[in-house]
Amino acid sequence: MTEAVRLAKRLAEMLSCSRREAEQYIEGGWVTVDGVPIEEPQFRVSNQTIVLDKDASLLAMTPVTLLLHKPAGQEAQPDNGAAQAAALLSGAMQSPDDRSGIRPLKKHFSTVELVTPLATPASGLVVLTQDWRVTRKLREDARVMEHEVIVDVGGDIKSGGLERLNRLDHGFTYRGALLPPAKVSWQSETRLRFALKGEVPGQIAYMCESVGLRVEGMKRLRIGRVAMSQLQPGQWRYLLPHERF
Numbered sequence: 650m651t652e653a654v655r656l657a658k659r660l661a662e663m664l665s666c667s668r669r670e671a672e673q674y675i676e677g678g679w680v681t682v683d684g685v686p687i688e689e690p691q692f693r694v695s696n697q698t699i700v701l702d703k704d705a706s707l708l709a710m711t712p713v714t715l716l717l718h719k720p721a722g723q724e725a726q727p728d729n730g731a732a733q734a735a736a737l738l739s740g741a742m743q744s745p746d747d748r749s750g751i752r753p754l755k756k757h758f759s760t761v762e763l764v765t766p767l768a769t770p771a772s773g774l775v776v777l778t779q780d781w782r783v784t785r786k787l788r789e790d791a792r793v794m795e796h797e798v799i800v801d802v803g804g805d806i807k808s809g810g811l812e813r814l815n816r817l818d819h820g821f822t823y824r825g826a827l828l829p830p831a832k833v834s835w836q837s838e839t840r841l842r843f844a845l846k847g848e849v850p851g852q853i854a855y856m857c858e859s860v861g862l863r864v865e866g867m868k869r870l871r872i873g874r875v876a877m878s879q880l881q882p883g884q885w886r887y888l889l890p891h892e893r894f
Contacts, residue, residue, distance in 0.1 A: 656682065657690035659699060670707060678754045679705035688755045712779035713757050714888035717741060718880040721772040721866070725763060734763045734777050741885050749887035764788065765872055768850050773798070773869030774877040778888075786894055787872070792829070792847035794873045794894065800841045801866035802857055810860030811835070823855050831856075839865075 660680060661671040672690040674680055679702040680687055682694055717737060719725050725737060738758050761777040764787045778784055787794070807813075814833040821828045831845035841862075843853055854864045870877050873894035880886060 653693040653695045655690060656680070656687060656692040656694050656699070659694050660701070663699065664701065673707055674701060674705055676754070676756055677705070677710055678752055710754070710756070712781070713751060713761070714776060714778040714780050714783050715757070715761060715885050716875065716877065716880065716888055717775050717777060717885040718877055718882050719767055719772055719775045720882040721770055724769050725767040725775050726769075734761045735759065737763065737775070737777065738885065741883050744880055744884040744886040746879055747886040749889055751887045766850060767869060768867070771798075771867040771869065772882060773867070774872055774875075774880075775869075776872060776875075776888075776894075783888075783894070790873075790894075795844055795846050795871075796848045796869055797871035797876075798843045798845070798848070798853060799836065799868045799870060800843060800853055800857065800864055801839055802841055802862040803839065803865050804862045807861040810862070813860055814841075814856055821856055821859065823849060823852055828852060828856075 656675060657668055657671040660666075660674065661668045664671065664674075675690045675692075676688055678686055678688055681700045681702075682692065683697045684700075715738070719737065723737065724733070726733065735758065738761075743753060757779070761779050762784060763775065763777050764784050765774070765776040767773060767775050776783070776787060811833060814831065816828075816830050826849075828849070829846050831843055833844075834842050836842050841857075845852075853867060857864050875888070875892050875894050
């Protein structure tokens with residue numbers, strides 16, 4: 650029996666390459682051990698069969714962005730960093746309609762960052778990314794990027810309430826700040842559509858309560874120009890190359 654060693658070390662010996670190059674092959678999903686893909690360079694091997702995919706490449710992996718339909722009741726706040734993102738994705742499934750063609754890798758889920766928080770009672774679109782450009786876009790443009798949210802409400806709206814929600818008369822002050830204008834319309838007798846920029850957690854509930862309504866459900870459908878589309882609760886997909894927030 651051969652003494653067990655790290656997979657990266659064994660692969661580097663096999664290929665006469667550096668340890669770092671071997672780690673990149675493994676993290677890229679190009680290496681199998683006895684036919685099973687292994688993505689952990691520290692995986693211990695002895696006399697197993699190690700195979701490098703014939704299409705293996707050392708080109709840096711392109712950073713990915715994931716779109717997730719967060720179910721209501723699941724926390725989606727960025728305070729816990731990578732741990733929060735991992736928790737969001739732990740029970741989620743890739744959408745069967747994902748057309749990206751990207752091979753899912755463990756690294757995609759262990760290094761993404763949640764960049765669009767969503768209130769725990771709400772459901773809908775959240776964005777998790779490895780791409781610093783997406784992170785910068787969503788954070789720097791947060792005050793001007795429009796979110797589309799469907800809100801189920803109860804109660805009786807006050808006279809002139811819809812006009813007030815649209816701020817045709819005067820604006821809302823929330824947490825000491827004047828909120829930017831919103832577009833609000835009825836979708837049914839108990840459902841409102843909000844299109845608002847710079848959404849602040851708790852803002853929609855506050856606005857509804859100000860006109861006599863109580864929020865009974867909330868779903869974010871769109872962030873900027875990217876919509877959740879057919880994603881079902883608990884499903885995710887990769888952001889497509891042509892999609893821009």
